[in-house]
Amino acid sequence: MKRVPFQTLMVQGTTSDAGKSTVVAALCRLLRREGVRVAPFKPQNMALNSAVTPGGGEIGRAQALQAIAAGIEAHTDMNPVLLKPSSDTGAQVIIHGRARTEMNARDYHQYKPVAMAAVLESHARLCAQYECVVVEGAGSPAEINLRDRDIANMGFAEAVDCPVILVADIDRGGVFAHIVGTLACLSPSERARILGFVINRFRGDITLLEPGLDWLERETGKPVLAVLPYLHGLYLDAEDAVQPVQAGRGRFRIVVPSLPRMSNHTDFDALRMHPEVDLRFVREGEAIPAADLVILPGSKNTRGDLAWLRAQAWPEAIARHLRYGGKLLGICGGFQMLGHSVSDPHGVEGSAGESAGLGLLDLATVMSTQKQLRQVTGTCAFDDAGARVEGYEIHMGQSQGLALALPAMRIGERDEGACSADGQVMGTYLHGLFDHRDACAALLRWAGLMSEHRIDTAALREASLDRIADAAQPLFERLCEFAPSNS
Incomplete structure (x- = not known):
């Protein structure tokens, strides 16, 4: 009974x-x-x-x-x-x-x-x-x-x-x-x-x-x-606080700025568990280390976090990182930051106004009052094998520009995200994109890590x-x- x-x-x-x-x-x-x-x-x-x-x-x-x-x-x-x-x-x-x-x-x-x-x-x-x-x-x-x-x-x-x-x-x-x-x-x-x-x-x-x-x-x-x-x-998925990361675990270094309004940091949980990855969150005032891959995470206040990045000298560090051949990935708010501008005419994330982006992808973002909420499945457009990707979208803004002609993902019949012509910079609105083992492996290959390890997040959970x-x-x-x- x-x-x-x-x-x-x-x-x-x-x-x-x-x-x-x-x-x-x-x-x-x-x-x-x-x-x-x-x-x-x-x-x-x-x-x-x-x-x-x-x-x-x-x-x-x-x-x-x-x-x-x-x-x-x-x-x-x-x-x-x-x-x-x-x-x-x-x-x-x-x-x-x-x-x-x-x-x-x-x-x-x-x-x-x-x-x-x-x-x-x-x-x-x-x-x-x-x-x-x-x-x-x-x-x-x-x-x-x-x-x-x-x-x-x-x-x-x-x-x-x-x-x-x-x-x-x-x-x-x-x-x-x-x-x-x-x-x-x-x-x-x-x-x-x-x-x-x-x-x-x-x-x-x-x-x-x-x-x-x-x-x-x-x-x-x-x-x-x-x-x-x-x-x-x-x-286990953390509710809010960023989980401690054991630095120096692997040979492939990934660096993430710890934005004041960072959202959905669980995007990085699979990377935390990867035995060949050394994942580091860089907090305010800390030196920005050299890395193979820099990831700009999601943000609940994209313009505010852009200002924080500038105050912490991240644009200069990113420019140096790209000059030395490193890769850069932006997720959701981080994707919006990669464009020429982020405009918030209605003040949906704070005060109304417009901020200059990092100018690394030819696109601009305008915040809207309607939030996009959906679970999605698709394939990695940047990957020759078309690795499967699963994720979800949570964002207020819409991005437009020529960079979208070279998408990062394909969701059904819809192109999603953007890649730079030289293949060094990628942006996507998809959260959870590292959770599927095939997409995680494809993204790490793109960034330069050839690994046989596959992280099964569902089984670990x-x-x-x-x-x-x-x-x-x-x-x-x-x-x-x-x-x-x-x-």
């Missing part, structure tokens, strides 16, 4: 990056193993790392990963509110997968009742379709300045009356203070709905931790549901989901004890 501990269970964290996304993914995989129809859900997400659903909507990358863990197609109901920051104070507001408007933080606070209605509508639809919904909170419920009109953590849990488990990351240090301090910031009703705690990313001798666990349970009156291990070598599920099995068993199966 399959076990369904709760119809809705919420996973909250004491901090950002405590492991909420991973715990939700693990529980989704475990429930799927039980034969339970389960769906992930995150009421409100703030991230520049988004995914396109099969239906052409936009959701947080973590919810797309959790849908894979659950064995279902991603849907916009899984993340009804997505905020994509375009500056330190403003963000694009996406409701049910579609961009609605740009707002500053104060205006969005007033908009939250509208957002909450969308959240509750999506949650109700998921509950009607699935036996269990596993919910991910955002940030921490201890952010008391955001408690009024909260839709992301306890505000949602109270609205739907669901139990909560609290995750804390011991690898950060201060795990007991994080848990006790979080409880102290909650109201009595909010504290009451917390079932217990999950301590994440533990490594070492568990017997040395046990006195602290005993103290925590006595102090709070709530149980430690599980201690989850630190798992190395996972291949599935193996990682199984690893985190196996590690979380004790947590699932405890949850079943606290709420016996109702099926």
Whole structure:
């Protein structure tokens, strides 16, 4: 008999990056193993790392990963509110997968009742379709300045009356203070709905931790549901923060500027795993090293990030790189930067205006109010063998110019992207283009790496989901004890 501990269970964290996304993914995989129809859900997400659903909507990358863990197609109901920051104070507001408007933080606070209605509508639809919904909170419920009109953590849990488990990351240090301090910031009703705690990313001798666990349970009156291990070598799509890269792994060096508003950095995950590639993100103020391939990544504020590139002397470094025979690839916003100009007449990514591009491809880009959202499959036009490519488009702008006559990709009957006549510069709107093993190999060949290695990202992702599920099995068993199966 399959076990369904709760119809809705919420996973909250004491901090950002405590492991909420991973715990939700693990529980989704475990429930799927039980034969339970389960769906992930995150009421409100703030991230520049988004995914396109099969239906052409936009959701947080973590919810797309959790849908894979659950064995279902991603849907916009899984993340009804997505905020994509375009500056330190403003963000694009996406409701049910579609961009609605740009707002500053104060205006969005007033908009939250509208957002909450969308959240509750999506949650109700998921509950009607699935036996269990596993919910991910955002940030921490201890952010008391955001408690009024909260839709992301306890505000949602109270609205739907669901139990909560609290995750804390011991690898950060201060795990007991994080848990006790979080409880102290909650109201009595909010504290009451917390079932217990999950301590994440533990490594070492568990017997040395046990006195602290005993103290925590006595102090709070709530149980430690599980201690989850630190798992190395996972291949899981990150929600936002750029994952650390082990420099010097391979002989082929790829350099990526770490743009202030870089989006969809998961484009580089397959390259991170390639044993012959040394992938490096270059941050503000760091020296720009020599490389075989430079990649300009996606951006949520193309003109703003162009200004940052100039301030960091990237145009000069790129010109030197090309003189010495290096290759240059631009993805989405990075592709737009390669042209003569980027114009934003409506101010969709910030202030209205026009910026000069790098002038490396004969094209110009104009930002529009309509966002292009689609999953695509096709072939690599630059590759003699026509390697298969799979990816997705998320962009506001349209590019026009003579450079498009020499496309980078072919998507059905449509040409996509552009290549320079000398073959040194390429641009494309496709995200995820390194995820297909054939396209990844073709792009690396174009850049100068002849390699027999093939990275199967789907297999790596599935193996990682199984690893985190196996590690979380004790947590699932405890949850079943606290709420016996109702099926």
